[in-house]
Amino acid sequence: MSQKDSQTQSPPAPTATPAKVEPSKQQQGNLYNIVQLQLEKAAKSLNLSKDIALILSQPKNELIINFPVRMDDGSFKLFKGYRVQHNNILGPYKGGIRYHEDVTLDELKGLAAAMTWKSALHDIPFGGGKGGIKFNPRLHSKSELERITRRYTHALGSNIGPEFDIPAPDVGTTAQMMVWIMDTYMNVVGFGEKNAMRRVVTGKTIISGGSYGRESATGAGTVHCLTEWAKDRRFNLNGATVMVQGFGNVGSWTAKILAKMGVTLVATGDYKGYIFNPEGLNPHKLSEHVLATGSVEGYKHSKPITREEFFQVEADIFVPAALELEIGEKEAKALKCKVIAEGANGPTYPEAEAILTDRGIDVLPDILVNSGGVMVSYFEWLQNKRSERWDLEEVERRLEAGMKRTYSIVRDYAEERKLDFRTASYSIALDRLEKAYAERGIFP
Ligand code: NAD
Numbered sequence: 235m236s237q238k239d240s241q242t243q244s245p246p247a248p249t250a251t252p253a254k255v256e257p258s259k260q261q262q263g264n265l266y267n268i269v270q271l272q273l274e275k276a277a278k279s280l281n282l283s284k285d286i287a288l289i290l291s292q293p294k295n296e297l298i299i300n301f302p303v304r305m306d307d308g309s310f311k312l313f314k315g316y317r318v319q320h321n322n323i324l325g326p327y328k329g330g331i332r333y334h335e336d337v338t339l340d341e342l343k344g345l346a347a348a349m350t351w352k353s354a355l356h357d358i359p360f361g362g363g364k365g366g367i368k369f370n371p372r373l374h375s376k377s378e379l380e381r382i383t384r385r386y387t388h389a390l391g392s393n394i395g396p397e398f399d400i401p402a403p404d405v406g407t408t409a410q411m412m413v414w415i416m417d418t419y420m421n422v423v424g425f426g427e428k429n430a431m432r433r434v435v436t437g438k439t440i441i442s443g444g445s446y447g448r449e450s451a452t453g454a455g456t457v458h459c460l461t462e463w464a465k466d467r468r469f470n471l472n473g474a475t476v477m478v479q480g481f482g483n484v485g486s487w488t489a490k491i492l493a494k495m496g497v498t499l500v501a502t503g504d505y506k507g508y509i510f511n512p513e514g515l516n517p518h519k520l521s522e523h524v525l526a527t528g529s530v531e532g533y534k535h536s537k538p539i540t541r542e543e544f545f546q547v548e549a550d551i552f553v554p555a556a557l558e559l560e561i562g563e564k565e566a567k568a569l570k571c572k573v574i575a576e577g578a579n580g581p582t583y584p585e586a587e588a589i590l591t592d593r594g595i596d597v598l599p600d601i602l603v604n605s606g607g608v609m610v611s612y613f614e615w616l617q618n619k620r621s622e623r624w625d626l627e628e629v630e631r632r633l634e635a636g637m638k639r640t641y642s643i644v645r646d647y648a649e650e651r652k653l654d655f656r657t658a659s660y661s662i663a664l665d666r667l668e669k670a671y672a673e674r675g676i677f678p
Pocket of ligand 1: 403404405406407452479480481482483484485503504505506555556557558577578579604605607608
């Protein structure tokens with residue numbers, strides 16, 4: 235990538251309550267239980283100590299806050315916010331903030347645990363956390379979003395901090411919102427050392443201390459994994475096709491970077507609907523359309539399709555980049571791709587993964603694939619700590635090296651032990667966590 239990221243995207247324009255695209259799998263499953271199953275599977279294959287498995291089965295802290303915010307019309311609304319801190323044995327809690335009407339404590343517990351595994355897998359000195367507010371950000375004006383974000387940060391108070399718990403963007407949150415979090419924190423909690431407080435949050439705008447390459451990092455990391463997969467499988471990406479579920483930060487950047495490598499986007503979809511064009515959808519023009527309208531729906535060079543039809547599209551690569559638990563048994567049987575690169579966190583049910591494996595479809599797991607975001611968040615945090623500014627090329631070089639190094643470690647580990655990539659990734663992460671506990675002991 236050579237272009238500079240534009241990180242000043244404003245929050246989505248308020249719209250009427252969207253009609254949800256068919257019932258999402260999310261309502262039927264519990265991400266926390268699924269992460270537990272995956273933990274148990276890897277723990278067994280690794281022969282992980284029962285004590286460590288027990289400690290890691292629950293987050294250290296679960297914070298729930300209810301806070302009032304004044305709306306533009308003068309009325310007040312009460313919001314429910316969360317912050318789950320899963321584990322910090324390898325470094326400060328780290329993980330995104332989600333604004334979505336379906337946010338639940340169990341979802342955040344699952345996502346926070348996944349952050350612990352992700353940092354440990356990549357040997358990034360962070361732990362795992364996740365937070366969110368249960369509301370639909372699309373129904374609020376920019377000034378309401380600012381007040382909601384600042385009041386949430388105020389309510390969290392010293393429960394976050396630059397060496398303690400470091401939030402970042404996730405579904406429904408933007409670089410601008412991270413700047414509001416930083417500004418509120420440094421004016422309320424850390425006013426004595428304002429500059430040192432910049433790294434209380436990552437994914438900020440460039441001008442306010444963000445890193446070049448952060449906005450595109452998760453998409454770029456996803457593409458690095460696909461490049462390595464293609465090399466191993468002797469598959470030519472140039473001329474291949476991709477379908478992407480979710481066209482927000484992760485989905486749109488993955489599609490844009492893949493396009494440079496000659497991969498054609500043939501289908502995509504978001505919270506409003508799905509679209510298809512076998513001749514190819516231009517991801518840059520589609521991004522402009524999404525910025526203007528809030529959705530891929532209505533993009534003129536496309537045909538609308540249903541969610542069911544989307545999962546039947548012929549494409550070589552599938553990148554889920556929306557919400558978790560979208561690929562159930564039905565979807566696993568319908569998919570026609572060769573590889574799934576999990577841009578989203580937890581998109582695949584274990585039963586579905588078994589079907590995909592039987593069908594010879596490779597699954598590149600979330601904690602390996604979508605970690606470009608936390609990797610560049612770590613670079614941003616380091617730059618803030620050292621008062622440095624790395625140029626885009628430097629960030630991209632480090633990201634590529636980090637992603638490819640971890641990919642090859644996972645591949646070799648999986649091959650040696652005849653494991654699937656997910657179990658191999660979990661095992662490498664759990665092994666590091668276990669070693670840290672063994673050295674430090676469990677207090678008292
Ligand atoms: P985003 O808010 O920018 O985009 C989310 C996209 O999913 C949007 O296009 C939205 O319309 C779509 N969507 C929402 N509900 C949907 C539904 N029911 N069906 C289909 N599409 C739906 O969020 P993002 O940051 O791109 O995150 C996407 C996924 O990637 C999440 O699972 C997130 O946890 C994960 N992730 C994000 C990052 C990051 O750096 N942003 C890093 C790692 C993992």
